[in-house]
Amino acid sequence: MTGNTEKIKLKLAKRYAKEKRFRLYGISAIAVSIAFLLSLLINISVTGFPAFQQTYVNIDVDIDSKLLNLNSQYSEQDLFRANYSKVIKQSLKTMFPGVKGRKQKRALRQLVSKSAIYQLRDFVINNPSVLDTKQSLWFLARDDVDVFMKGGIDRSLPESDRRLKDFQLVWVDKLLAQDRLEKRFNIGFFTEGDSREPEQAGIKGAIVGSLLTMLVTMFMSFPIGVAAAIYLEEFAPKDNKWVDLIEININNLAAVPSIVFGLLGLAVFIGLFGVPRSVPLIGGLVLTLMTLPTIIITSRAALKAVPPSIREAALGLGASRVQTTFHHVVPAAMPGILTGTIIGMAQALGETAPLLMIGMVAFIANVPQGITDPSTVLPVQIYLWSDSPERAFTERTSAAIMVLLGFLIVMNFLAVIMRKKFEKKW
């Protein structure tokens, strides 16, 4: 008797140790994943955060109509076409007298963004009375100045290793001393389309493009996916080899690499139906193909989870099969279906590979107005910026990643809330 107890005690200790070890493995696995996630998030936020600020530079602009090449009777057209870059060049020269040499003159122009020309143009067109007056105006600073203001350029490096040379730093110091350089919240990042000048680049185009594409995807994939799931789960004959074949194919499609759907979209929608390239319509159609299997599979799981007693009760009370399905089963399964759809959409939101094939990986500066205007989507914008040579794009890349992550978190959060709110316990 005592021998047995001893044996059991020994074994018990071993079992406890085993359990402890397993818990330790589990915790360390979670710790490692959290460490990876945190380092990624911290890295992205640290690089991306500066992008939410933008340096502005103040310049006294002498809006001389002679320099603008305007005579006394100018039309709106003349105002639009006038040479504003000359005016800005001249104003900078007055602010920094004694700049000589082609290289230095050129560098002086590069203190302000190229957008200053168009900003000044719009300002003059809206207020023609400012002609031949001196105005103190704030313009976007060039990317190099902006990077410097955010501490991205180290003054102590030898001159040849810096993007800003010594003479440029003298100008920047002078501007700083006169309070003519200022960091402000970067509204443009959220209200502008893409640009090749980092200081002007914004993600509005990509956000609107993503929203339009997702709209198309939702309006296509939700009805088709749910209808297919309902038919397969509630109406399709059981033990039919065709139904089995379809089932296997749907499960397979869910695992097909997304680029394949891009090729399919290229061949069918663009090649056969003549849908234009690079528009949210084609993007949405291709992503529909990609999300359909996900939606069908999750919707079927949700329908399957509705207890058979509900169906039997409804049928027993004399409801038809269609009535049973649409009045009782589908409403009960709706939270699960919606969760699956949202997760499928979130997946589609982060997709780039299939869009490469259908021309959505492109430079598009205009913000799209509808589903037939060329546009890109958020992940593509991130990819394009990460591939740009200009240094200032690195922070914008990370900032765009933050925005995309924000959208994904909101969508997944919505899915969780819906599930919590509408979930039924049987």
Added chain:
Amino acid sequence: MKNIYKSTMVVAVSSAILSFSHLATARDHIDVVGSSTVYPFSTVVAETYGKKTGGKTPKIESTGSGGGMKLFCAGNGINTPDITNASRRIKLSEYNKCQKNGVKDIVEVMIGFDGIAIANSKKGPTFNLSRRELFLALAKQVPGEKTGTLIDNPYTKWSDISWNLPNTKIEVLGPPPTSGTRDAFAELALQGGCFTYDWIKQIKKDSKIAKKSGNKTLASQLKKKYKTICHSVREDGAYVEVGENDNLIVEKLRANPKALGVFGFSFLDQNSDVVKGAVIDGVNIDFEAISDGSYPISRPLYFYVKKSHVGKIPGIKEFIAEFTNEDTWGEDGYLTDKGLIPLSDDERQKMSDSANSLTPLKM
């Protein structure tokens, strides 16, 4: 009730089809495809054009030179691109395909040069390489001691090739074969070094002779032979393919001071605080050296315009005018800020004239 439902369905479907066909005919923006090397320049011009004129900014896709040509030459329809960018000249085969598909008049515009940098971290030694040494370091097979023989590349360290090179492992990061930069690198750097061996160069001469005498099969055989020798890059790990992202190569060079990287000059220009270019055949890579042609690894960049689309798609002429403006591609133009090496004054004048008068290309 059911009938109403049915008829609305019919209307919806037919209007959807109608709107598709309507889409196929109306386009108010210029469609540009092509080389990823020209992309950074083309996009800046497109943006400036859009802001200046207030019209729609052209859409620019980066498909690679070959992919662009394929789309461009697919036909004359409004669904095909109006302009394609290329980091090399259009090939005769591509030109013929264009002609066959009805794209008769193509306007060729050379916009400037792009240098390919061989660079390493600022922390590492400055490399002083000849193209022959580059070829010996990276070719799959190198000439053996006896003329006409090839052996598998035996070199593992730079100092194995020449005593005055550093005693470090050969490790070069560069673009994959799908990239135009890789094509140009093989063509200009590796083949340049390859042809310093007389017997390999002789193969090319023989191929040309065979072509002239009408023996096409022999000519293409010989051509293939020297291309295989000169363009094959070793696969034993000394050359690492890093994808088409040049920023990634720069990042990796920063982390690994012993490695060299191959990428476009504009990336060297933007990251001059991190990496430095190697001296090739005694010439330092900079603006002037690429512009006057003394830096050996540089190539011209082009774009091609479909003449039949001028007038159908608004703004093509204005876009060409913007591209060929002195403020754009001139020596002080904004494209030089982005790393484009301008053409000479004469060439710019000539190009601008032929481009703006839409003179079609003859091959």
